[in-house]
Structure formats: structure tokens, C-alpha cells
Amino acid sequence: MKTKRVSGSEAVILSLLAEGVDTIFGYPGGAIMPVYDLLYNYQDKIRHILTRHEQGAAHAAQGYARVSGKVGVCMVTSGPGATNLTTGLADAMLDSTPIICISGQVTSPLLGSDAFQETDVIGFSMPLTKWNVQITRAEEIPVMLARAFFIATTGRPGPVMVDITKDAQFAEFDFAYEKCRDVRSYVPRPVLRMEYVEKAAQLINNAKKPMALVGQGVILSGAEKLLLEFIEKAQIPAAWTLLGASAMPTDHPLNVGMLGMHGNYGPNIKTNECDLLIGLGMRFDDRVTGSLDTYGKNAKVVHFEIDPAEVDKNVKTDVAVIADIKEIFQAIIPLVKKASHEEWLNQFKNAYQFEYEKVIKNDILPEKEGLTMGEVIRLINEKMDGEAICVTDVGQHQMIASRYFKFRHTRSLVTSGGLGTMGFGLPAAFGAQTGRPDKTVVLIVGDGGLQMTIQELGTIAQNKAPVKIVLMNNNFLGMVRQWQQLFFDRRYSFTELTNPDFITIAKGFGIDGGKVETRDKLKDSVEKMFAHKGPYLLEVVVEKEDNVFPMVPSGASVSDIRLE
Amino acid sequence: MEEKEFTIIAFSENSIGLLNRLTIIFTRRHLNIESLTVSESAIQGIFKFTIVVFSTRTLIEKVVKQIEKVVDVLKAFYLSSDEIIHQEIALYKVPTEALLASDELEMLIRKHNARILEVTPDYTAIEKTGHKAETQQLFDDMQKFQVMQFTRSGRVAITRASRERLSEYLKKLDTEKMMVERD
Numbered sequence: 001m002k003t004k005r006v007s008g009s010e011a012v013i014l015s016l017l018a019e020g021v022d023t024i025f026g027y028p029g030g031a032i033m034p035v036y037d038l039l040y041n042y043q044d045k046i047r048h049i050l051t052r053h054e055q056g057a058a059h060a061a062q063g064y065a066r067v068s069g070k071v072g073v074c075m076v077t078s079g080p081g082a083t084n085l086t087t088g089l090a091d092a093m094l095d096s097t098p099i100i101c102i103s104g105q106v107t108s109p110l111l112g113s114d115a116f117q118e119t120d121v122i123g124f125s126m127p128l129t130k131w132n133v134q135i136t137r138a139e140e141i142p143v144m145l146a147r148a149f150f151i152a153t154t155g156r157p158g159p160v161m162v163d164i165t166k167d168a169q170f171a172e173f174d175f176a177y178e179k180c181r182d183v184r185s186y187v188p189r190p191v192l193r194m195e196y197v198e199k200a201a202q203l204i205n206n207a208k209k210p211m212a213l214v215g216q217g218v219i220l221s222g223a224e225k226l227l228l229e230f231i232e233k234a235q236i237p238a239a240w241t242l243l244g245a246s247a248m249p250t251d252h253p254l255n256v257g258m259l260g261m262h263g264n265y266g267p268n269i270k271t272n273e274c275d276l277l278i279g280l281g282m283r284f285d286d287r288v289t290g291s292l293d294t295y296g297k298n299a300k301v302v303h304f305e306i307d308p309a310e311v312d313k314n315v316k317t318d319v320a321v322i323a324d325i326k327e328i329f330q331a332i333i334p335l336v337k338k339a340s341h342e343e344w345l346n347q348f349k350n351a352y353q354f355e356y357e358k359v360i361k362n363d364i365l366p367e368k369e370g371l372t373m374g375e376v377i378r379l380i381n382e383k384m385d386g387e388a389i390c391v392t393d394v395g396q397h398q399m400i401a402s403r404y405f406k407f408r409h410t411r412s413l414v415t416s417g418g419l420g421t422m423g424f425g426l427p428a429a430f431g432a433q434t435g436r437p438d439k440t441v442v443l444i445v446g447d448g449g450l451q452m453t454i455q456e457l458g459t460i461a462q463n464k465a466p467v468k469i470v471l472m473n474n475n476f477l478g479m480v481r482q483w484q485q486l487f488f489d490r491r492y493s494f495t496e497l498t499n500p501d502f503i504t505i506a507k508g509f510g511i512d513g514g515k516v517e518t519r520d521k522l523k524d525s526v527e528k529m530f531a532h533k534g535p536y537l538l539e540v541v542v543e544k545e546d547n548v549f550p551m552v553p554s555g556a557s558v559s560d561i562r563l564e
Numbered sequence: 565m566e567e568k569e570f571t572i573i574a575f576s577e578n579s580i581g582l583l584n585r586l587t588i589i590f591t592r593r594h595l596n597i598e599s600l601t602v603s604e605s606a607i608q609g610i611f612k613f614t615i616v617v618f619s620t621r622t623l624i625e626k627v628v629k630q631i632e633k634v635v636d637v638l639k640a641f642y643l644s645s646d647e648i649i650h651q652e653i654a655l656y657k658v659p660t661e662a663l664l665a666s667d668e669l670e671m672l673i674r675k676h677n678a679r680i681l682e683v684t685p686d687y688t689a690i691e692k693t694g695h696k697a698e699t700q701q702l703f704d705d706m707q708k709f710q711v712m713q714f715t716r717s718g719r720v721a722i723t724r725a726s727r728e729r730l731s732e733y734l735k736k737l738d739t740e741k742m743m744v745e746r747d
Contacts, residue, residue, distance in 0.1 A: 185638040312626075
């Protein structure tokens with residue numbers, strides 16, 4: 001192999017280039033300065049984006065990874081630089097997002113001495129990463145980075161943390177890069193066992209009332225087309241988890257809506273009526289299942305999943321196929337018989353009609369005075385017709401957005417599902433726009449979450465990222481307030497906010513914006529936002545005390561879903 | 565479900581921090597580790613963890629899957645007490661005068677199948693290998709001689725199954741593992 005004498009710092013950059021990285025989100029500081037110094041020479045090959053906080057860098061890397069399917073890379077300094085990544089790592093871990101975080105570390109002789117800006121990066125990031133490693137010798141850099149990319153992107157993806165001491169960044173060695181293709185102790189692709197595929201096919205062929213539960217695994221595996229082939233052949237109604245959103249188009253006749261706590265009425269009540277649940281690259285999260293004691297009590301359970309630890313973790317399966325879901329679809333589609341399930345599918349249509357009359361109509365076409373989040377999403381859909389990427393923060397607006405946003409293309413919803421990270425939205429939207437500059441990226445955000453990472457308006461402005469920021473402002477931490485109203489006797493303990501003038505703040509960052517408070521101006525405001533070149537903040541003052549329904553109360557059965 | 569004693573055996577690469585990665589799996593589930601032994605296995609370079617925990621079978625199954633999910637872990641499994649042969653080693657230090665005063669201590673050592681490692685004018689070091697209850701019994705019986713120090717190791721265990729699970733697994737890995745091409 002041809003080698004080149006370089007410093008550890010240059011090796012970091014050459015390794016990233018060898019992995020096809022062209023974008024880094026980061027923040028410099030003492031212990032990572034040697035790498036930053038070299039980045040200066042490589043500006044034509046790698047675009048480094050300076051965020052305003054390391055948490056912003058992590059979420060931006062997540063947004064970038066989620067829309068592009070590539071690995072998101074961030075780079076930070078030691079100590080506080082690294083600890084500020086923790087929320088992003090935890091988020092990426094729960095939502096299986098491939099990101100690689102590179103942190104500088106104090107020189108190796110100082111490790112463990114409580115040196116300036118030293119923190120135990122390996123220790124604290126251990127429960128938050130799929131894998132992590134500390135590098136103290138320059139020679140290890142290409143090998144360990146190759147391994148980091150391999151581990152982050154294969155199997156069930158996840159975050160990897162690579163901590164590099166400053167002396168390793170300075171030291172020179174003979175560099176050569178070889179991609180990692182195998183780690184002895186790691187099985188990224190479990191071998192498909194045909195006998196289980198056959199058993200699963202048998203259950204599917206015998207089912208009278210099957211329902212598919214589409215998770216992010218379908219998207220991560222790139223199996224969206226095969227998913228449609230599978231459900232269309234057997235005419236299986238398919239519902240999706242929050243992270244499974246956009247795996248199939250909103251308009252698809254077999255798409256019966258979102259599962260879980262604020263999901264659609266049909267898939268929730270039908271969970272307890274169906275005779276077969278087919279989990280597709282999903283993990284039966286408690287927000288999806290509600291009470292496990294009564295979950296799917298009339299159903300057999302088939303689980304297609306790449307991560308063996310997810311099988312039988314929450315819901316006991318009758319047949320599990322552990323493999324990449326793409327391979328599972330390829331194997332099972334020929335074995336699945338054509339079916340119709342017409343009467344069963346009609347039941348979902350009726351359930352939707354019922355939900356439409358009770359909930360959806362009032363959300364998206366309200367007759368009351370105050371503005372609703374749902375009508376804002378409806379207007380966005382009318383304008384974008386499913387072509388936009390939706391990024392959300394966490395809370396009421398997140399649920400409304402995922403319920404009503406129209407999707408035509410995969411990887412079109414970026415949201416913090418597992419961790420429920422307020423403050424995720426703004427930096428993730430920036431990352432998403434960076435990953436897909438060709439797309440319109442719409443951020444739906446609340447007044448609480450926006451203020452958690454509002455400094456990233458600076459990143460958006462500096463990079464002229466044309467993110468359309470739709471702020472649903474109810475001057476409340478809305479979802480917490482909703483719970484206080486429903487389950488804590490309306491005791492609104494510390495959920496009301498006295499907010500700043502968001503438009504002035506945006507203007508201060510050099511971002512245009514507009515505020516709308518009445519319905520007659522709403523449509524024009526939305527159109528003005530989309531017509532605007534560059535980033536734009538649209539603040540919509542929505543009804544102060546609106547609630548998100550349907551709702552499966554925490555710990556209740558999915559069939560006890562409340563419509564009001 | 566009933567809580568029982570389980571022995572978890574995990575084989576891993578010898579990498580820095582791995583012990584921590586494994587113990588946090590227990591911490592996170594509020595599980596207490598009763599005993600833990602780590603040393604190189606029969607296969608050079610592969611390390612063996614033997615972890616004793618009281619819990620339910622359902623939880624242990626999940627814990628073992630989480631252990632096996634750790635990138636540097638090759639294989640993990642759990643066994644109930646009747647599936648393993650296990651031992652712990654205990655060391656005791658008693659004043660030598662207790663040995664000289666009567667034959668009572670000597671009888672005790674014989675009865676418990678313990679052995680004397682070292683005798684000095686001040687103390688006598690005794691070793692006993694057995695199950696925890698057995699090493700504990702000897703400690704209790706010797707209490708009246710004023711045991712100066714007592715220490716017990718973690719458990720070491722081998723399975724009753726005729727085949728070695730790890731070598732079986734490594735063989736399977738060789739034949740089945742598919743290389744993942746990412747490009």
C-alpha cells in the first residue's frame with residue numbers, strides 16, 4: 001500500500017476524505033486545534049460548518065444523516081466541547097442515526113490528571129454510543145476511523161465517538177487508508193434464516209386481519225419500494241411509527257396512518273382487533289404500544305428486525321426474522337400469496353372517517369376563532385404538495401406535523417423520536433438543508449424548543465441556508481400543559497412562557513420573518529414565506545390551550561385511545 | 565416471575581473500557597452484580613467474563629442480548645446454576661497461635677478440605693475452594709479464632725454441556741459471516 005508521511009491531524013482529514021465526507025459540523029477549541037489548522041488547507045475539499053454550540057453540531061449532523069442517508073460528522077474540542085454533544089449522541093443512539101463525533105483530548109501524558117478541559121469522554125459517551133474509542137497514537141487514526149465508519153453505518157446504525165489526544169494529532173507517521181470491512185466480534189448483517197421466513201409467510205397467508213407496522217428500519221435499509229411490493233401483494237394495511245413516517249407516501253391506499261400515542265384512530269384500535277401484527281424494522285416502543293398487557297391481544301406477532309436485542313424485548317413474537325429488512329422482503333415476497341382483505345381495509349377507511357369528523361376536520365379546517373397548528377400544516381401541504389422535507393422539534397407541534405404533513409418521498413420527516421429532544425429542530429433543520437440543498441426544508445417548531453437552540457439562527461444566517469422556520473407559538477410548553485390539563489387538574493406548573501419578540505430576534509441574526517395572528521392573513525403569510533429566497537421565520541400565534549388528539553394516555557391500552 | 569441466580573458468560577475482545585460497557589448494562593436496569601470474574605479464555609486474545617446476577621429469566625435474556633450487541637463482544641449466554649460447574653476461591657488469615665493452642669483449627673481445615681498456604685509466627689494463611697456457601701461456612705466456623713483477613717474471588721464456571729459454545733460460535737461465524745460492502 002502506498003503511504004504518505006503526515007501528521008495525525010492530516011490523517012484525520014485524509015481518512016474523512018477517503019470515506020467520502022465533504023461536510024463537517026463543528027466547533028474548534030484547544031485540544032482539536034491541530035486538526036482545525038489542517039482543515040484550513042482542505043477547505044476546497046471539506047466544508048466545515050461552524051455551529052454556535054456543539055449540541056447544534058450534533059443535531060445538524062443528525063439532520064444531515066437522516067435526509068441524505070450518509071454519515072453525519074461533527075468535530076469538537078475536549079471537555080465542554082465533548083460534553084455538549086451528549087444530547088445529540090443520546091438522540092442518535094435511540095433513533096439509530098449514523099453520526100461520527102470526533103473530539104480532541106488533552107495530550108496523552110496528561111490523561112487522568114484533571115488537566116485543563118479534560119473530561120472522561122470514553123466514560124460518559126459509553127452508554128450513548130454504539131461504539132467509542134480513544135486514540136493516543138497517530139498510527140491508530142486511519143484504522144480506528146475506518147472502523148468507526150464501518151460500525152456507525154452498518155447493521156443498525158448509530159453514533160460513534162472518536163476521542164483523539166492532542167499529541168496523536170501532532171505526531172507524524174506513514175499514512176495509508178484502508179476501509180474496514182469486518183470486525184471479528186461484530187455481526188452487522190445477521191444471516192437470513194429461510195425457515196423463519198417460511199413460517200412468517202405462512203402466518204401472513206393465513207391472516208384474515210393483518211396489519212403492518214412500518215418503522216425506520218425500512219428507510220435505513222432502503223427498502224421502501226420492496227415495502228410497497230410486499231403490502232400491495234398481500235393487501236396489508238400499513239401503519240407507521242413516528243420514525244417510519246415517509247417510508248411510504250401519505251396518499252398510498254394501504255397507508256392507514258400513524259401508530260401510537262398521538263397516532264391515528266384506526267391503526268390504534270385495530271391493533272387490538274387484528275389477527276396478525278407484522279413489525280417491519282421497528283422496536284415496539286412504549287409510545288407505540290401503550291400498555292403491553294393488552295397490546296395486540298388477538299394477534300400473532302411477526303417481527304422483521306436487524307437488531308436481535310429488539311426481538312422479544314417489549315412484545316413477544318411468534319415468528320421473528322432477524323436480518324436486513326431488504327433481504328427479508330426479497331425472500332418473503334415470492335412466498336406471500338396475493339390477497340384482498342377488502343372488508344378489513346374498509347374498516348380502516350371508516351375509522352379514518354370517524355376520526356376526520358371528530359378530530360381532523362377541526363384541526364385542519366377549524367371554524368373557531370383561534371389559529372390551529374393543523375391548519376398551518378394544511379396550508380403548507382397545499383403549497384408544497386408533499387415535496388418538502390419536514391423537520392420538527394418536540395411537543396404538540398411535532399405530533400400535529402407528523403399527523404398532517406404530506407409525504408411523497410422517503411426521508412422526508414426528521415424528528416427526535418426516541419429521546420424527544422427539545423431544541424433538536426433548528427439545528428437538525430439546518431443539517432437537513434445542508435444534506436439536501438435541492439429540497440425545501442420546513443421546520444415546524446414550538447416557542448419552547450426554539451429557544452433551547454435559538455443561537456443556531458446564526459449558523460443558518462451565516463450559511464444562507466434557506467430553511468423555512470414555522471414557529472407555532474402558543475406561549476406555553478404546550479404538550480406539558482396538555483398533560484397538566486388532562487392528568488394534573490389543570491395545575492399549569494411552570495409551563496407558561498413570556499416570550500421575546502421572535503421576529504426581532506430573527507432580524508437581529510439577519511433572517512427575515514413575519515408574524516401572523518389571524519386566519520385571513522395566514523395563507524398569504526405562508527405563501528410569502530415560501531416565495532422568500534433564503535431563510536425565513538414565520539411566527540404563527542396559535543390557540544393558547546389547544547390539545548393534540550387522539551391520545552392514548554400514558555399506560556393505557558391503544559384501544560382506549562381518546563378523541564377528546 | 566421468580567428471581568433466580570444466573571451466571572452470564574461473555575467472550576470479548578480485550579479492549580479498553582469494555583468492562584465498563586458491560587457493567588452499565590446492569591446499572592441501567594437496576595441490577596446488582598453478585599460476582600464478576602474476567603480473565604483470558606482458552607482462546608488466546610479472547611477474554612471471558614463470568615457474571616453472577618439474581619434476576620428473572622426474562623430480564624436476563626434481555627440483558628444477555630444487550631451484552632452481545634456490544635461491538636467488542638463475540639458471544640454471550642446465560643446459564644442457571646444446574647447447568648454449570650463453578651467454584652470460588654477464598655483466602656483466610658488467622659493468628660498462628662490459634663493453630664498452636666489446640667488441634668481444633670487443624671480439624672476444621674481437614675474437615676473443610678482447606679489447605680494451609682503459609683505459616684509465620686504471626687499469622688497462618690489458609691485457602692479454600694468451593695461454592696460460596698462452603699467458603700462462607702469455613703469463615704463462620706473460624707470466626708472464634710479471630711480471622712484477621714478474609715477474601716473471596718468471583719465465580720469461575722464451566723458449562724455441563726459437552727461442547728464448547730465459543731468455538732462452535734467462531735466456526736459458525738467463519739462460515740456464515742457476510743462481508744458488508746458499503747460502497
